[in-house]
Amino acid sequence: MKTTFWDAAANRRSLLRTAAALPAAAALAGGALGGTAAAAADTPGLPDFAPVPPAATGPELNDAGYFVGRIDGHLYWVTDGFYQAMFLSTREGVVLVDAPPTIGHNLLRAIAEVTRANGRPAKVTHLVHSHSHADHVGASSIFGKGVVRIGHAECRRLLLRAADPNRPAPTVTFEDRYTLHVGGERLELAYHGPNHSPDNIFIHAPEHRTLMVVDILYPGWVPFKNLAVSQDIPAWLRAQDIAMGYPWRTLVGGHLGRLGVRADGDLQRAYMADLEASTRAAMNLDPTPYFDKYGPQGNSWAIFKTYLDAVAAQAAAPVAAKYTGVLAAADVFTLDNAAALVESFRIDAGTLGPFGTRP
Template sequence: MQLFRMLSVLSLAAVGLACGHPHAHDEHEVVTRDSIKIAPGPSDTQIQFAPLPSIADSVTIDPALGYFAGDLGGGVHWVTDGSYSNMFLVSTHGVIVVDAPPTIGHKLLYAIGNTTRLPVTHLVYSHFHSDHIGGASLFNASHPTIIAHAETFNLLASLSPRDPLRPLPHVTFEDKYTVGVGNQTLELSYHGPNHTPGNLFMYAPVQRIALLIDVVFPGWVPFTELGLANFVPGFTAAHDVLLTFDFDVFVAGHLGRLGTKQDVLLHKKYMEDLQASCVSAINGGFNVTAAIGPTVAANQGNAWAEFKAYLRIAAQTCADNTTSRWLGVLGAADVFGFENAYRMIEAVRVEYDVLGPFGLS
């Protein structure tokens, strides 16, 4: 109820500003710069985004194959279609596969078959999202042991009806688990929710390769709404956890390039800058009453409309400040600038407890 009382106070002040503030119309124009729309506008398919910097360059995908398979040494290989990526380890007794993105699909079988005749004996789920493990049923014929965090099992088991494309894991764990097959070792660990509950940190110690899916996007800013992050504080903290691993190569699960520690450090700086910009926006970065005044005047008594106007201008303020500093530094800083800022604004408010005008009065 306190939120509604605060909105009512802001609404009364904003109505007056909407009628007499000399810049009310301009402020309202900023509010309407919302890239979250129910349906595309006439210009949405014609937007020209900023050129990608070279840091975002992908490996070359052979159009005839539709995928790229790279040898990382020590029996480890990665596969990408330019949008998704995963990894497999060839041991003396079988193959360990990490994730099975459906967009790569049967090409993953080709990549493994072109590398070894050994069967896939183990399949690791990084997390429960279908865009990363929706191709798991392709391995049903070899009956691999499927390994995942207990949270991943619970989330998959809760689906009704069950998804036959994502078989339930056979082995689950809470904190740490080591997959050992022949001469290959893959260490799995869980450090709390980040992108999703159950999202794993994975590490091949001999080859010094780390995997963390949907958190760090090497050379790029995060996918929309911070990669659809379930828990932003955990998503942000995951960068520091990842940096505790002694790795040379990083597999991120997305896009057509591998990462390094420098990529993780740069991505971490982006996240810190985005968070600081959003905190600044909430803590007086714009005139709230002037910004929401036109919406209040046009939607009397509609608290949701008022609050949407507030969240949109807060996110746009944050996005404008952040994007201006990251264009040309990371790929596509302008593409999901608003959406990432919008998710961070909500995280700052309800997960970090930075409430701005809606805090304790």
């Protein structure tokens, strides 16, 4: 019988343990894409990547393909190694933050597991949307119509526009701040402006010294490609500082297999500072060879594609080398992240290098 993505997710930890002996890309493809590591290694064109540092990996998944653990008190988290959700077990029911579709119905299993142990109600009464993206709330429909859905006003607008039956829009919205009290527990929701998305919020559990903010900080890993595919790069950069301004001890970042600690935030900011400095320096690259090659052909797009690709490659190389083995996937996404910075510097910051206004 063919192994599925979801079957393989349960074995992700064992795959990661073998990554030091196998090309990392082959090990990941063999698990995540449903084949074997050997078959992936035989597929033409797949690159080899550095092994994932052990410090970047999370706890062992159970046979159903998830891990649920206590953060503090009645605050818990769930992961499948790729995505994360957080929930509060209260005297009146469960407050869930996000419903990633990769975890799906395992959210219900994880919540049942916890509430059986603590004797509290298993019903999800409130669902908080960190933001509107389908990869984080695409399973929210499994909680039915009775759940109170909470999110930023922009989240509601975006989900009403999407009209996705798997992502019902929040019915309770706010503009700046919202305090949710349920069954003796409290969450502080705050909007600090657009960043990764126009509606991404910060979810703070002050009694538990825990912050959940999604697609901003990636504990143990470099940010996902193109700086988390963020829609506002300057604001995304500021959001890292805003997150570190909260008095948290534990971070739920929404992605990958482990929780974060403050040292993770400091390390990502150091990575980003290095990448910003390297990118600014690379933006003075001489464009003459690219004009000489493609200008006579009248191919303006070829000039700028090859030039901007070269700038990003020059910016990424020393940073990828410095952080490979320190942050997982530094050799995978640093080039894409540098390319996103190049465009943001050009468009948002007006750092145009040789293309600036001349006397």
